[in-house]
Amino acid sequence: MKKEFGIVVLSSILWLVGCSDHQENSQKNENSSTEQWSMQPKQEAKESIMWSSENNEVQLTPKTKVSDGFSGATVAVNNMEKEFNWDFTSITEPQVYYTDLTGDGKKEVVVIINTGRGTGLTTEEVHVLNSEDLSEINVQPFEDIISNHFGSHITKKGENLDIQVIVQGTEQHLNVVAQDPLVEQEHLNFGGVVYYKLDNQKLTVVLGTSVGVSPQYVGDVYITYQFDEAKNEFLAHQMKFVPLNK
Template sequence: MNKKLAAGAAILLMSAILACTPAPQQVQAADQIELLVDGEAAKAAGQPFYKGKTLYIPIRVLGEFYPYTFHWDNRRKIATLKSSDGASVFKAGSKLATAVGMGEVVLSGPVLLKNGHLYFPAYDLNTFTGAELVTDTSGRVDIRSGSMSTSVRVPTEPIAVAEENPKVKLYPALKDGDKYRGFILEAEGKRLRFNWEIPRFPNRPPQLFYADVNGDGKPEAVAVFVTGYGTGVYAQEIHVVSVKDGKEIKVTPPETAAEELVASSIQLEGSELRIDLNLRGKSPKKLQLRMSDAFPDYSYRTEIGFGGVTYYRVEGNKLIASSAGDIGFAYYIGDFEFTYANGPDGLRPESVKLKNLIDEISVEGQDKPAGK
């Protein structure tokens, strides 16, 4: 189920008003069925069962996907699931659902009441949540919730494993639609919790490193997350954790460090653009860059800009940030590579060098900076 359909299904779930039709039906007794959500026992009250060939699961299992307030009208046999987005109303015996923006939806079977709990066909769970069901001959029914689950249980599979030490793992604590809310870091026999909120991009998973990036003789866990991407934009967020005490180490972003380590000026001289650079820090260097055939009417910056495209990585025991320098909106001339070291207030870049300069730029008086 694609993301757009899943989002629409979420609106359906929180807005649907189930029509009142037949009276409750009697159901057959069944053997115990183990209901799992993402590999863990479901928290919903009620025992799944088969009626004929149709598997029924408790309506309260929807709480594994969307937080709600539950109300039961015993006289009318109606369950109401209220949230900040609206309400879902289920009536025992009803098979027809009416959804805002989608019209009528016919369930594969009527809603049933059994032993004080309300049930609906498991087949229809995908329509409402985007989740998939996997069954086996042992009586297990596993709901694979994908991006829609808001379960607070720790998933059994990590989303990142450190290449330097496969025992260092990162787990999301809460999946909430397109976001991760909270993480658990597993390292050195410890399970450390952090309240990081990160967008969820399945095709750009987090990276996890384990190296002594601050030079204290003990390895740190370095988690790198993609927080946004698009034309001319690639943003990452970094978290460095001292496993020995569980504290997070502050990391100065490269665009902030550039205010101290990179001095620049940009001037349009006729049809030529002149860029003067003074790279400071541990390995200082002065460069003069020139671009012929510049655009006279283009709105160039007066100095190099940073923050549009940033990549973090760990090489050996060094934390490195590659930040593209721009001379106009999404007009990048090359990568400024910042190498970090420990400072009085955490990790700060101690040096910077220019790499991957575009072909239109020449370096006056010396060789062009090399690529990676």
């Protein structure tokens, strides 16, 4: 049974200074900076720009430099290379890994790219490639996982919000003072903070949950993936909700 939930639509993001504390704690190796968005002609990326896995088995080279990042990229591994139509920002460098993520004894290429960054917002994509032919292995979208395994309901009590969260049948309650006294919504929002991490050959996505148009983050949902050999897909295996400031 599907649960109702809110999704923050990122139709456009300006690269601004001063991300929220939640965002700063979520991202590693990122420095605060002011980025002024401006229209500039597209140009081919310099050949010297390249990112590699730890031991240089995999190389990721951007194709075209655009005003806010790069459009298109080439992945090279095992004397093969393939071009992908990935768009990503230049604010955060891509993460490139070469590891056995499926558990079959063969290593896969894993690329994590930043697709949007702004005040209180940061979004990433993950791409897992078969290193034998560079075909992409599907990773279950977080929207599908939230829709089927996460439920929330918000009750407003004066300036306070009573938030009920249900994750895989486990219920939690938290009480939050609303930063915006006019906020009106029944369910938590998702989509403003989405970042992936790879740890001990496990892929996890962390989702910020928020209320309000100017997002007030109240907690994080951690989803750990597991490879389904029959479906040739990474599916949600474990989920947990962790309230902020608790």
